[in-house]
Amino acid sequence: AQSVTQLDSHVSVSEGTPVLLRCNYSSSYSPSLFWYVQHPNKGLQLLLKYTSAATLVKGINGFEAEFKKSETSFHLTKPSAHRRDAAEYFCVVSVKERTGGGNKLTFGTGTQLKVEL
Amino acid sequence: DSGVTQTPKHLITATGQRVTLRCSPRSGDLSVYWYQQSLDQGLQFLIQYYNGEERAKGNILERFSAQQFPDLHSELNLSSLELGDSALYFCASSVGVDSSYNEQFFGPGTRLTVL
Numbered sequence: 001a002q003s004v005t006q007l008d009s010h011v012s013v014s015e016g017t018p019v020l021l022r023c024n025y026s027s028s029y030s031p032s033l034f035w036y037v038q039h040p041n042k043g044l045q046l047l048l049k050y051t052s053a054a055t056l057v058k059g060i061n062g063f064e065a066e067f068k069k070s071e072t073s074f075h076l077t078k079p080s081a082h083r084r085d086a087a088e089y090f091c092v093v094s095v096k097e098r099t100g101g102g103n104k105l106t107f108g109t110g111t112q113l114k115v116e117l
Numbered sequence: 118d119s120g121v122t123q124t125p126k127h128l129i130t131a132t133g134q135r136v137t138l139r140c141s142p143r144s145g146d147l148s149v150y151w152y153q154q155s156l157d158q159g160l161q162f163l164i165q166y167y168n169g170e171e172r173a174k175g176n177i178l179e180r181f182s183a184q185q186f187p188d189l190h191s192e193l194n195l196s197s198l199e200l201g202d203s204a205l206y207f208c209a210s211s212v213g214v215d216s217s218y219n220e221q222f223f224g225p226g227t228r229l230t231v232l
Contacts, residue, residue, distance in 0.1 A: 036223075043119060043207060043223035090160060103215060104173050105150075107160040 002027040002093045006108035014116050019063075019078040021111045023091030026072065033074045034092040034105075035065055044090065050074060061085070086115045120144065121224035123208050129230045135196040138227045142189055142210030148172070149191040150211075150221060151183055155204035166191055167214040195229070203231045 007022040025031060035047040048059025055067040061084075065076045074091060091108040120143035130136055142149050151163040162175035166185035177183075180198075185191045195202060205226045211219040 043121075043225045044209075045119075045223070046220050049220070103165065104175055105162050105221070107162075109159050 002029075002031060002095045002104075002106050004091045004093050004106060004108040006089075006091050006111050008111050009109065010112045010114065012114040012116060013081045015083055016080050019076070019081045019085065019113065021076040021089050021091075021113065023074045023076065023108060024072050025074060025091070025093050027093055027095055029095050032094040033065075033067060034094065035059065035063070035074075035076050036090045036092055036107075037087050038090065038110075039087045047076070047089075081113075081115045083115050083117070086113055088112050119222040119224060121208060121210050121222050123206075123224040123227050125227060126225065127228050127230075129232065130198060131232055132198055132200060134198050134231075135194065136198065136229065138193040138195070138206055138208075138229070140191045140193070140208030140210075140224060142191070142208075143222055146210035146212050146222070147189065148211045148214055148219070148221075149185055149189070150209040151177075151191070151193050152207040152209065153204045154207060154226070155201075158204075160207075163193070172214055198231045200231050203229055205229075 003026045005024045033050040036044040038044045048057045050057045050067045058064045063078045088110045094103045094105050122141045124139045148167045150165045154160045163177040164183050165173040169185050180196050183193045207226045208224045209221040211221045213219040
């Protein structure tokens with residue numbers, strides 16, 4: 001079975017400083033990994049995804065994540081935080097079903113990012 | 118705007134009742150997914166349909182059922198509602214059946230309150 005652990009439920013940074021949101025995963029198969037962002041009262045939006053190509057993945061809004069198999073990690077980073085980055089971030093693992101061809105997405109518990117002026 | 122629409126936005130009902138949530142996927146998307154987001158359980162995958170057929174199942178209760186119609190819209194039926202079913206229900210859609218490669222686009226959600 002697959003799972004993800006987001007190590008911090010809340011992260012607070014100052015505007016203009018780096019962001020690090022940590023995620024560790026567990027999967028019996030080769031996983032696909034995603035980061036989604038959810039702004040207040042909005043649906044989820046895909047930031048970036050890893051699907052066994054390049055281990056350093058660049059996403060939207062300046063975010064990137066590095067897949068490290070040896071550490072089973074997929075941490076999300078951004079060099080300089082902006083006020084609009086304040087939101088909840090979810091690390092997600094996807095494993096293809098053996099039958100049916102569909103996928104199960106397993107979400108982490110989320111990290112609330114606060115950006116202070 | 119993701120292109121995925123969900124109705125209604127809000128729903129308030131009583132325990133024991135039955136409700137239907139509706140989702141229209143993005144134009145051209147064949148897969149529809151349902152998720153439940155609650156404070157105590159977080160975001161959980163419920164079920165996936167692809168072109169009218171069930172393709173993946175998550176933590177969906179037996180009191181809940183879903184279907185995808187020939188026009189590709191989907192409905193999630195929740196019956197014998199309990200207080201604990203109060204949550205935000207999201208629908209998402211993607212082009213293909215394999216969401217490892219096909220991005221899922223999420224709707225704005227339906228907030229269900231069971232009193």
